[in-house]
């Protein structure tokens with residue numbers, strides 16, 4: 269017996285990584301919620317900061333300066349980051365439904381999903397305009413528009429909406445592109461900037477006119493077509509691009525969930541930011557509407573709500589009284605004009621000056637520094653009265669029968685029987701009998717991984733791809749697997765949900781592999797671990813891919829990019845960007861099945877998978893087994909984004925140094941050793957690609973087939989030459 273970690277007994281799910289949740293995460297990083305599992309579900313890894321968005325479009329800020337890296341922030345806060353889009357909320361069963369993965373149960377829910385411009389009332393708006401939100405899709409479309417202008421194309425841009433957002437966009441785009449763009453600002457009311465004073469309106473209008481931006485006031489848009497729009501006064505305005513920045517509307521899922529909403533569908537909250545109909549649900553930012561203190565939809569209020577939101581979520585968990593929040597009525601608003609000046613607006617005050625830009629830039633950068641410059645500040649969590657419990661080891665650490673039984677039942681509901689035939693007999697027999705055909709050769713392999721991503725579903729997919737990879741590297745077909753799960757101590761409900769999610773991730777990959785789950789074992793552990801023992805089969809007479817067998821002249825093909833170990837080592841030090849990890853996860857959850865089939869069809873002469881020993885370690889095994897010299901061309905190595913950056917900063921996976929022992933096997937010029945990508949050669953890969961040798965005659969077709977199958981970065985990275993076993997690095 270020994271002390272075990274604290275028990276997570278409740279789950280708080282944060283939906284959407286808006287301004288309020290970003291700051292809430294920052295606060296949790298300093299003082300975690302007691303005994304609570306916190307999960308952020310976000311459809312973006314990097315959340316844009318609204319204050320810097322127009323400046324980003326103007327080119328004054330870089331992407332990283334203007335975005336909050338939510339994945340990294342969660343890593344810092346000890347919060348699970350779950351990349352996905354929430355499609356629905358079931359407030360009866362208390363489930364958050366995330367597209368493409370199992371739902372998540374919540375005890376407390378907090379919604380900060382923002383708003384998007386309302387396109388629903390104008391025919392053609394959905395088809396022919398670019399809404400400014402969600403910002404991620406807006407920016408990817410904007411980047412295309414900006415690229416065309418940069419290439420010399422003159423474009424007519426129509427901006428619909430004369431609020432602060434529309435005006436800032438118009439001024440900043442004009443300031444960036446000058447005469448290369450013609451801008452029309454179309455607004456339904458007689459005056460711009462409804463929520464501001466007359467003097468601010470006058471300054472803004474004068475400025476727009478001075479910059480040559482065509483203003484169409486009292487021109488409510490009635491219909492949009494491909495290339496032009498019509499207004500209620502009969503005007504037709506032509507455009508190449510139409511940006512939609514009209515009044516805010518909430519995600520329809522809020523109304524559909526059955527929460528009390530206002531007349532526009534925003535979540536009705538009380539002075540505690542708590543849903544007026546569902547006390548276990550909180551809302552902040554644009555998505556929330558508080559009838560006792562109505563405020564405009566603005567990032568300022570989303571930011572201001574973070575503190576009361578954090579306090580009231582914590583107080584609810586601790587069963588302490590809630591504290592009310594009344595946002596201030598008047599606040600300083602700074603509208604950037606794109607020429608390093610800003611307009612200040614507060615109550616009846618108005619002023620435009622370059623000093624105000626200096627102030628705005630300072631405020632925005634100071635705000636963003638909270639998310640860039642982390643340092644460990646977590647308070648001793650025992651101050652929160654975390655429970656310490658004695659937990660048994662050995663068989664006493666098994667997950668309770670009822671929890672496991674229910675988890676398997678739920679899993680069975682989701683997946684077809686052929687995946688689970690063994691589970692039906694789970695309680696009846698002590699071991700599973702597996703019948704193989706007499707004409708088949710059986711290959712067995714086992715692997716176990718600690719969780720390297722927060723999302724259990726993605727982790728299970730990675731671990732399953734990783735374990736099956738050995739089977740595919742042999743050219744075998746997966747037949748069955750045994751699953752070993754170590755789940756951290758938590759309440760039965762949380763454990764059950766995690767098991768179902770993990771099994772669902774395994775099931776997702778197994779389904780396409782054709783293998784079934786033959787059984788398994790589930791235990792409590794201090795950290796999440798997932799192991800799979802896999803059986804694969806190859807019919808007698810069919811080719812077995814082995815590490816030996818390569819022929820001189822064969823080319824070496826690698827199917828996936830390298831750098832996974834470095835990226836996750838960087839993540840542990842909070843140095844890796846969320847979008848780099850997003851790409852790495854995509855690569856790791858890609859099965860090696862199709863690659864194996866393509867190599868068989870290409871008559872590959874040898875094959876292995878690139879995993880823990882890194883590229884050099886695994887290539888070394890091929891060279892020894894084939895008694896040949898491998899020649900690697902470093903120039904051609906496919907790398908994940910971020911790998912070089914981290915390599916330069918000397919970020920290494922802990923296994924790298926022992927992998928470097930393989931250097932004794934290599935010959936190279938000193939100049940090669942000094943290259944930034946040199947350490948990537950020894951970087952351990954989780955669920956890495958296949959490395960195979962193929963006759964030069966088949967290489968081109970093989971690469972084309974791999975790319976067609978989705979291995980976009982598949983590359984010829986070298987060749988085999990006669991000579992004693994060894995590796996030449998060039």
Ligand SMILES: Cc1cc2nc3c(=O)[nH]c(=O)nc-3n(C[C@H](O)[C@H](O)[C@H](O)COP(=O)(O)OP(=O)(O)OC[C@H]3O[C@@H](n4cnc5c(N)ncnc54)[C@H](O)[C@@H]3O)c2cc1C
Pocket residue numbers: 283284285286287288289309310311312315316318319320321322352353354355380381382383400401402432433434436437513519552553554555565566567568569570571602
């Ligand atoms: C061009 C422009 C400039 C602006 N400038 C300013 C300014 O200078 N100052 C200011 O105060 N306000 C400004 N605003 C307004 C400001 O953008 C919003 O008021 C603010 O972003 C609202 O913040 P929020 O925290 O409510 O949500 P948001 O910042 O919008 O964040 C919501 C998050 O939830 C995610 N999400 C949404 N739905 C789902 C789902 N189903 N599943 C998972 N995730 C989901 C979104 O991807 C997003 O990351 C501007 C707006 C625009 C359009």
